Amino acid sequence: MSENDQLHTTDEPGRTEGGIPPVRSLRELIDRVTGRSLEAAAPQEDAGFADVVPFPFLALVGQQEMKLALLLAMINPLMGGVLLIGPRGTGKTTAVRSLPELLPQTPRSLCYYGCLPEDIEAGGVDAVCPDCAKKYAGDEPLAVMDQVRLVELPLNALLDDVVGGLDERAALQGHVRLRRGILAQADRNLLYVDEVNLLSDDVVDAILDAAAQGYYLVRRGPMSATYRARFVLVGSMNPEEGRLRPQIMDRFGLRVVVRGLNDRGERLEAYRRARAYLTNPRRVSVEFSDSTALAQEDIQTARDLLSQVEIPDEVSQQGLSLVERLKIDSLRAEITLFEAARAHAVADARLKVTSDDLHAVAPMALRMRRSNFMDDYFTQHGFEEQELADILNDVIPPKKSRKKSGALS
């Protein structure tokens, strides 16, 4: 590279050559050669969301269990989401970022408060902000159909960012209003919580509550508001960086242990695809676009049929036996097991869950639910109960034996 060919770096940042702005980083250069900078230059209505061509989900090599768990979570969001557990560099984030492409379009609110036409259908005009009520009366649209987005929770997020709080913008103008938080923005979208084990407990609790219920309530002084929060939740954690409290761990639906690929052929193929993607993300995306579109249709069909899927009694009995024999206390074990099995059945275009469905999802639904602490606790508790019963019997013998002893004396 000669002196003249060198990339412009810090000096004269505003200088242009023939109208083309200088390149400031390798990333920018990559964007330019792939044509991405043209798009990035267009005004963005919502700068908070990432705009990159994701690595196609279907181009991911191996990691079958992770892929299965994520697909099931997209079919049945109320399953409690997915927790990906593993070291860095195993494709967790890449897989999650590829998910929006697999989801059908969803209505996106045009309003700061996230009002949707369905809020009016459910709760009347009072359920939306005054602006949207006016729009609704004037037959103006409150939302547009848009691609599902991936909302990534920032690592330093505070409870007020997550659930919302008092609206400072409105407060400056003398109004007191609530502002919806990240959870409401994630409604009908995907919420990715990377390094969930590093977040504070109140934040994680709020996220898991909302994920399980599909809505959440915010109370600030005299004001309260309920926001819809129907999202697919994916958490990830690197166990090297800290444990997740068992109570929190229990509240995640499926748990997948993500290890590196151990097949040489797979590793080589993964490298080849990663290189192709880094060279030209759009080309890789286009290459998989037909199969991505088909997968999107399948997921939509599965979602539409999910409510009709049933679990025959003999299959639910098998599920209960599994939970019993594994000595899991939490009822969430059954909920996740059965809901994941229903999603697994409908993904195969069946309306009846079989033992095979149960078999396929059980490891993801049931692993890491046993708590050594609770085991010890109940064992200790059992000893104490026995001792208590023995002493009681000794001091105050049961009526039968009291009568007997009374008769003998």
Ligand SMILES: [Zn+2]
């Ligand atoms: Zn509104």
